[in-house]
Each structure stands twice: as structure tokens, then as C-alpha cells.
Amino acid sequence: MQQKNINEYDKTYEFKDHPSIKGLKIIDGKNNFPISWLNQQGYCEYQLYLENVKGIETQPTKAMTQGSQIHQELEDIFKQDSTPAKFEDAVEASKEEASMSREVFVVAPDYGIRGYIDEIWMRPDEIVIIDDKPGRTPYESTMNQVRAYCLAFKDMTCDDRKIKAALRERGTENLFWIEVFTPDIEKQIRFTIDRMLGLFDGTKPFKATKNPKKCRPCRFKNECEHSK
Ligand code: SF4
Structure with missing residues (x-):
């Protein structure tokens, strides 16, 4: 599979900081939150309040630091072996020839979400969106995170290929959960995003x-x- 480092987009947006909530942006006049916050929401919504509304800062946990290190190492290796590409061109070209990319930024102003997809496989017959997680347990919160990436990707591309959401054990090839992004799943994740x-x-x-x-x-x- 070709490796494409997506570093350019046809469409760009102006991001404004929310006046009181850290990390929240305003894009096209609408609040926009990082998709990774869905993971925290599933764990405990009050964490989001303490960290982003009250502005409480804490030291990262050992697991967070280790996760970031592995993530960065994979990212560095990928950058060495990949060719730069524009998002829209990579999506179009993948209808003929499969490619994979890492750290792909997606943003959906109408839904109020944005984030970075850990890895995406774009094949002529399907799109697979992967989020790397420690362990092998699919929690509702981590499933929701990757579902929201699917929603943002779909919104950006209007691609009619099948989209699959997947969770992978960090640092391995083990996809321990995979799901087709169906209209029912889309409805469900939009409901959760509205709650956020x-x-x-x-x-x-x-x-x-x-x-x-x-x-x-x-x-x-x-x-x-x-x-x-
Ligand atoms: S933010 Fe408070 S309620 Fe939520 S998990 Fe932490 S200690 Fe518990």
C-alpha cells in the first residue's frame, strides 16, 4: 500500500479560541471540540469540566507519556517512508489504488468536531479508520471516538465507499474491534456529539x-x- 503523508487541504477554516473553555474552538460560528474528548466523556464528564472549564492542570499519567512516545516513534518512521500529499488528492487517488496515511486531520464544522486520525487505510472498495489504544478492550468511549472520526471523514469527503471504524492495540497490528459505520451508528454518534x-x-x-x-x-x- 502506498504511504501518503497528508499535509495540505483544499479547504481551510479560521479557528477562534472559545472565550472561556480551554481547547474549545469556534469554527464557522459554532463551538468545535477535539474528538479525543469523547473518550474522556465516556469515562467521566466531570473530568472535562475540571480540565477545560475550571482550567485545572495535572501531570500526565505514566500511561499517557508512554502512549505519546510510541505514537511519536511510529509517526517519525511513517514520515521517512511516505510521500507528501493533499487530502483531497489522496482520497480521489485511493479509488484506483490503495494508500495509507497517519495523523490525518479531519474537521466537520457543522457537527462541531475536529481531530487527528491515527491511521487511515483508503482502499478502492472501503475506508478503514483506525485509532490506537492501550490494551484490547473496546470501551464505549473509545468506540465513540473512532465513530466520530468516521463522521468527520464522511462529512469532508461525501465519499460513498463503505467506512469502517477500528481500534488497534497500540504498537501492534492487532485490530481488536472493527465495525461498519452504518446510518444507525451515525445517528447514535451524532446524538452523543450533541450532548457534548x-x-x-x-x-x-x-x-x-x-x-x-x-x-x-x-x-x-x-x-x-x-x-x-
Ligand atoms: S473527575 Fe471526579 S468524579 Fe470524575 S473520575 Fe475524576 S475524581 Fe471521579
């Missing part, structure tokens, strides 16, 4: 988890009034 946007515009409350097992390793537990 409701948190940021104040129409919905940030809910703290009721599960004490989640609080124990939480990096915000010392600052959190809901810690159990």
Missing part, C-alpha cells in the same frame, strides 16, 4: 461518574468534589 455541545453551551450538566473504581486512578481526584 450541550455541555459546552451550558444547556446540559457535566455528570460525574458514580463508579469509585474510575475515581481511584483519576488524575483530578485531589481537586474533585465528587471524588469517591
Whole structure:
């Protein structure tokens, strides 16, 4: 498979910082959040409040640091072996010849989401969008993250090929979860994204988890009034 380093886009947007929520942007007049926040939302929405609304800073966990290191190493190797390409050209060319890319930026202003896809395989008959995770358990939060990448990709390309969402054990070739991005899944992820946007515009409350097992390793537990 050809390796393409996507580093250019036909369509670009102006990003403005949200006046009070860290990491939230305003694109085309609408709040826009990083897709990776869906992972945190599935764990505990209150983490999002503490980190991005209250602005509490914590040290990254050991797992986060290790994850970033592996990610960077893979990215460096990929850049050495790939050729630069424009997003739209790579999508079009893949209808004839398969290619793979890493760290592909996607943005969907109408849905209020943006993020970087860890790896994407674009084949003449299908698109596979992969997110690397530690371990081999597909959690609802990690599945939602990769579903949102599928939604953003679909919105950007209007491509009618089958899109698959996949989770891969970090540092391996093991795709431990894979799902076709169907209209029902799309409806479901749009509902979750709307809930997220409701948190940021104040129409919905940030809910703290009721599960004490989640609080124990939480990096915000010392600052959190809901810690159990
Ligand atoms: S301590 Fe518990 S309730 Fe508070 S942010 Fe962390 S996981 Fe959520």
C-alpha cells in the first residue's frame, strides 16, 4: 500500500479560541471540540469540566507519556517512508489504488468536531479508520471516538465507499474491534456529539461518574468534589 503523508487541504477554516473553555474552538460560528474528548466523556464528564472549564492542570499519567512516545516513534518512521500529499488528492487517488496515511486531520464544522486520525487505510472498495489504544478492550468511549472520526471523514469527503471504524492495540497490528459505520451508528454518534455541545453551551450538566473504581486512578481526584 502506498504511504501518503497528508499535509495540505483544499479547504481551510479560521479557528477562534472559545472565550472561556480551554481547547474549545469556534469554527464557522459554532463551538468545535477535539474528538479525543469523547473518550474522556465516556469515562467521566466531570473530568472535562475540571480540565477545560475550571482550567485545572495535572501531570500526565505514566500511561499517557508512554502512549505519546510510541505514537511519536511510529509517526517519525511513517514520515521517512511516505510521500507528501493533499487530502483531497489522496482520497480521489485511493479509488484506483490503495494508500495509507497517519495523523490525518479531519474537521466537520457543522457537527462541531475536529481531530487527528491515527491511521487511515483508503482502499478502492472501503475506508478503514483506525485509532490506537492501550490494551484490547473496546470501551464505549473509545468506540465513540473512532465513530466520530468516521463522521468527520464522511462529512469532508461525501465519499460513498463503505467506512469502517477500528481500534488497534497500540504498537501492534492487532485490530481488536472493527465495525461498519452504518446510518444507525451515525445517528447514535451524532446524538452523543450533541450532548457534548450541550455541555459546552451550558444547556446540559457535566455528570460525574458514580463508579469509585474510575475515581481511584483519576488524575483530578485531589481537586474533585465528587471524588469517591
Ligand atoms: S475524581 Fe471521579 S468524579 Fe471526579 S473527575 Fe475524576 S473520575 Fe470524575
